[in-house]
Amino acid sequence: MAPPVVETIKLTKDYDGTRAVDSLDLRIEEGEIFGFLGPNGAGKTTTILMLLGLTEPTLGVAKVCGHDATREPLKVKRITGYLPENVGFYEDLTARENLRYITRLNRIPERQASGKIDEVLEIVGxxxxxxxxxxxxxxxxxxxxxxxxxxxxxxxxxxxxxxxxGIDPDGASQILDFIVSMSKEKGITVLLSSHLLHQVQKICDRVGIIVKGCMVAEGPVERLGREVVGGGQNALEVQVTESSANLIESIESIPGVKAVECSGDMLSIRGDKDVRAEVSRAIFENGSLPLHIRAQDYTLEEIYLKYFREE
Amino acid sequence: MRAVFWKELADYFGSWRFIIIFAVICLAALSATYTAAQTIRGDIAQTPTEYVFLRLFTTSGETLPSFIFFLSFFGPLIGIIFGFDVINSERSRGTLSRVLSQPLFRDSVINGKFLAGLTAIAIMLASIILVVSGLGLRMIGVAPAPGEVARIGVFFLISLLYVGFWLGLGILFSVLFRRTITSVLAAIAIWISLALFISMFAGIAANWVAPVDQHSEAEAILEHERIYDSVMRISPTTLFGEATETVLNPGKRTLRGVVLVREVEGMIPGPLALGQSLMLVWPHLVALIALILICFAVSYVRFMREEIRAT
Structure with a gap:
């Protein structure tokens, strides 16, 4: 089996006694979009720099496609692209000249490079x-x-x-669309770091939350949500035309339902499995009508805040 | 490294700083040559006709100093202006992390930039020397002998080394200091102390170690001179001055300011061969090269281990 595209083993980085990244273990497989989330100063950028060989880890190994980023930085840089947070260009050169410089540094033959530059400029509009x-x-x-x-x-x-x-929502969603199409059409693996949760949530296959250099949670957004906020449970949010004591009782009697809370015509139901069908039936049988049933999914915001409260 | 070299070279030629400094140097060189040629024409009767062409570069007029004086004064300025911001401006523009995430060794960035700067300087110096020679040729009407052409070639190489040292120092400071203004001020401070204050230090040191007065022995005076010269030769400006003067003036047989009568006895007056002149200043050239290498070594050590963060 091919090595994972990104692998870090107990990756650690100290700056003058403070630990910026603390024994980070990370695995990203081919074609994934991985969201690296955390507040400013959590160690996201430092991890990326170590993966690129732009800074040396204090301890541990950072590997990209099986190449050690510290020992073989050129091999890693040949196959990875890096967009820094404050990307800078040579302002007195044109867009095309800036890209041409990069293709020359990568030793892409001129003829091939021209076509490639036109192509990518077209892609990003x-x-x-x-x-x-x-x-x-x-x-x-x-x-x-x-x-x-x-x-x-x-x-x-x-x-x-x-x-x-730092860019407007319209521009941001364009960028996110590029990222998705880049990943899906070309099979490029993406590691993106962000502190803007709702944006990242839409496009990531998997996220890792990093706080003070430690990975506190990792996995697909939905699973993280269930585990973290719901305590491993399913939660339903139901609006009915008329709520009654009988209705609540009959919902509580459904196998798998653990607790029902009622406020006006809104019911929130917690259980250890998906009971949407049974709940709808119970509502009909009690002479009421469901107006809205929603399996509550957790936004990253909630997941994230929970970790901060714990900190 | 090629890609870096060509890009930087193109940048130099397109930049205002190149055009401005070229104009200033041309102006200084042409006026110095003009006055030198006037002086030579004025007293052609009294002076020996040998190596008259070389005297274009070394003769000073009543109002203007000689061409080599201008060069020893402006040389540092050219080098510093070309070098002081090569690394730190890329860092502050955010292009450095973009370039270094491409597959190239970090030293190729420094090497490419240094070579590009040196090439730009070489083209500048060569064209100035050619223009000066052309003007001199018209004004004094004497064509240079082959020996003189060779000496001018050596003079060009020494000038290149000299300006190259200041370029290397500028690049070193651009690696050491994050802000361009700090690096330019530091470089100018070094230049001023090495060009102007060094003679003061040398005087103090010589007086302190070997004090002399009117009644001193010849030995004491020699010792005084020796210490004065040794301190002066810390400065590349002195090295350049002595080296070019010796190369351009075949009649110069010693670098010492004080010569004893018994040493002159039996000396056959006459010009030295180029090889002999070179032998006299060989230590100077080696010292200049060593200074350049020191600048490079420190730049490398700092730059290789540095973390490149895009902020």
């Missing part, structure tokens, strides 16, 4: 301004050029550090 100086670009345009910059070298893996920070 900057074809029309390709020959304009980057100094005149807006922040959103620069971020999109950053995406082009990452794609132009045909990476297997990309690291996106806060890809949506």
């Amino acid at each position: 900057l074809s029309e301004v390709a020959d304009r100086e980057v100094g005149r670009f807006s922040r959103g345009m620069k971020r999109r050029l950053g995406m082009a910059d990452v794609l132009v070298k045909d990476p297997r893996l990309v690291f996106l550090d806060e890809p949506t920070a």
Whole structure:
């Protein structure tokens, strides 16, 4: 079996006595979009830098596609793209010239490079301004050029550090769409870090929450939600036309239901399995009608806040 | 490294700083040569006709100092201006982390930038020397002998080494200091103390170690001079001054300021061969090269181990 695209083993980084990253174990498989979440200063960027070989870990190993990032940084850099948080371009060069420099640094032959540059500029929607100086670009345009910059070298893996920070919601959702299409169409593995939870939630296959250098939770968003907030339970939110004591009693008698709370016409039901069908039937049988039944899913916000409260 | 080299070279030639400094140096060089040629024409009767062409570079007029004086003064400025911001400006623009996440060794960034700077300087110096020679040729109407051409070639190489040292120092400071303003001020401080204050230090040191007065023995005076010269030769400006003067003036047979009568006895007056002149200043050239290498070594050590964060 091929090695995982990203693997860290007890990765640790100290800065002058403070531990920025603390024995981090991480595995990301081919084609995944992994969201790396945490507040500012949690160690997200430091982890990415260690994975790129731009900084040396104090302890532990960071591997990309089986290559040790500290010992073989060039092999790692050849197959990874990195979009730093504050991406900078040579302002007096045009978008195309900036990308051309990157293709030269990657030793992509000129003829192939021209086609590739046109292609990625097309993907991020900057074809029309390709020959304009980057100094005149807006922040959103620069971020999109950053995406082009990452794609132009045909990476297997990309690291996106806060890809949506500081740009308007419209621009942010465009960027997120690029990330999804990049991952789905080209099979590129994505590790993105963010503190903006609701955005990341939409596109990540899996997330890891990092606080003070430790990974406190990891997994698909839904599973994390159930485990963390619901205590491993399912929760339903139901609105009925008319609520009555009988109705509540009959719902409570459904096997699997543990607790029912009622406030006006809203019922919230907790159980250890999915009981939506049984609950609807009980509502009908008691002469009421369901207006709204929703299996409560947890937003990352809730998951995240819970961890902060614990801290 | 190629990609870095060509990009940086293109940047230099397109930059205002190149154009401005080139204009200033051209102006200084042309006026110095003009006055030198005037002086040579004025007293052609009294001076020996040998190596008259070389005297274009070393003769000072009544109002203006000589061409080599201008070069020893402006050389550091060219080097510092070309080098002081090469690394830290990329860091503050955020392009450094983008470039270093491409598959290239970190030293190729420094090497590429240094070579590009040196090439730009070489082209600048070569064209100035050619323009000066052309002007001199028209004004004094004497073509340079092959020996003189060779000496001018050596003079060009020494100048390149000299300016190269300041370029290396500028690059070193651009690695050491995060802010461009700090690095330029530090470099200028070093330049001023090595160019202007060094003679003061040398005087103090010589007076302190070997005090002399009017009644001193010849030995004591020699000792005084020796210490003065040794301290002066810490400064690359002194090294450059002595080396170029010796190379451009074949009549110069010793670097010492004080020569005893018994040493001159039996000396046959006449110009030295180029090889002999070179032998006289060989230590100077080695020292200049060593200074450049020290700048490089420190830059490498600092830059290789540094963490590259995009902030």
